[in-house]
Amino acid sequence: MDKYKVIEVKESVFANNDADAARLRQELKQEKTFLLNLMSSPGAGKTTLLKKTIEALSGSVRIGIMEADIDSDVDAAAISETGARSIQLHTGGMCHLDADMTRQGIRELGSEDLDVVVLENVGNLVCPAEFDTGAVRNVMILSVPEGHDKPLKYPLIFKVCDVLLINKTDVLPYFDFDMEKVAEYAHMRNPKLKIFPVSAKTGEGIDAWCDWLREEADKWNQV
Numbered sequence: 001m002d003k004y005k006v007i008e009v010k011e012s013v014f015a016n017n018d019a020d021a022a023r024l025r026q027e028l029k030q031e032k033t034f035l036l037n038l039m040s041s042p043g044a045g046k047t048t049l050l051k052k053t054i055e056a057l058s059g060s061v062r063i064g065i066m067e068a069d070i071d072s073d074v075d076a077a078a079i080s081e082t083g084a085r086s087i088q089l090h091t092g093g094m095c096h097l098d099a100d101m102t103r104q105g106i107r108e109l110g111s112e113d114l115d116v117v118v119l120e121n122v123g124n125l126v127c128p129a130e131f132d133t134g135a136v137r138n139v140m141i142l143s144v145p146e147g148h149d150k151p152l153k154y155p156l157i158f159k160v161c162d163v164l165l166i167n168k169t170d171v172l173p174y175f176d177f178d179m180e181k182v183a184e185y186a187h188m189r190n191p192k193l194k195i196f197p198v199s200a201k202t203g204e205g206i207d208a209w210c211d212w213l214r215e216e217a218d219k220w221n222q223v
């Protein structure tokens with residue numbers, strides 16, 4: 001048997017995605033599953049960060065991953081190497097997931113025995129931010145090579161996220177990336193945004209990020 005399924009998810013027939021997303025959150029609350037929506041531009045490090053996160057949480061949190069892409073199954077293959085349950089979702093060319101597409105993925109993944117499910121959204125800083133997936137929390141990654149001005153150029157994604165992970169801090173010496181400026185610009189968009197600098201390559205900062213994730217999941221999943 002294959003280690004992971006690949007499924008085509010179809011755009012929702014519901015006119016009101018926000019109402020459907022609220023319904024999905026209630027369904028997940030009842031079965032005590034915490035859904036996290038992870039967004040970033042292509043290549044910022046979502047899959048690499050998830051591999052490190054799975055490793056750090058192994059033994060204490062039951063975690064499953066949904067990898068969404070327009071095509072290919074490279075990310076689900078990479079995650080399945082960790083031993084975590086994973087599924088590849090194909091969006092049929094669309095650069096976002098709505099709540100019902102997310103629900104289709106969750107049903108195929110099987111979530112009742114999982115504490116946390118992470119949706120790795122399609123790599124894009126614009127479209128995914130426009131759709132509520134039904135996730136309990138939204139998290140984005142901005143990587144050092146992309147530059148500290150991105151909160152000025154792509155406001156919505158910074159507004160809808162709870163956490164900003166600044167990834168690839170190991171390459172900071174090679175880029176003119178200003179940590180203070182990125183925090184200032186990001187907080188102009190969203191004063192409540194929590195910021196964690198991390199390196200998915202070296203593991204720096206991963207513990208603080210995983211502590212946040214564990215706490216949020218515990219809060220959601222308790223009776």
Ligand SMILES: Nc1nc2c(ncn2[C@@H]2O[C@H](COP(=O)(O)OP(=O)(O)OP(=O)(O)O)[C@@H](O)[C@H]2O)c(=O)[nH]1
Nearest residue numbers: 041042043044045046047048123167168199200201
């Ligand atoms: N130096 C460095 N490289 C990293 C880090 N995290 C990821 N990378 C590299 O960045 C590239 C892209 O990483 P991925 O994890 O595939 O990024 P992604 O966001 O999942 O990409 P898509 O799914 O295509 O959108 C790979 O070559 C990774 O090895 C990091 O912390 N430091």
Ligand SMILES: [Mg+2]
Nearest residue numbers: 046047075120
């Ligand atoms: Mg990826």
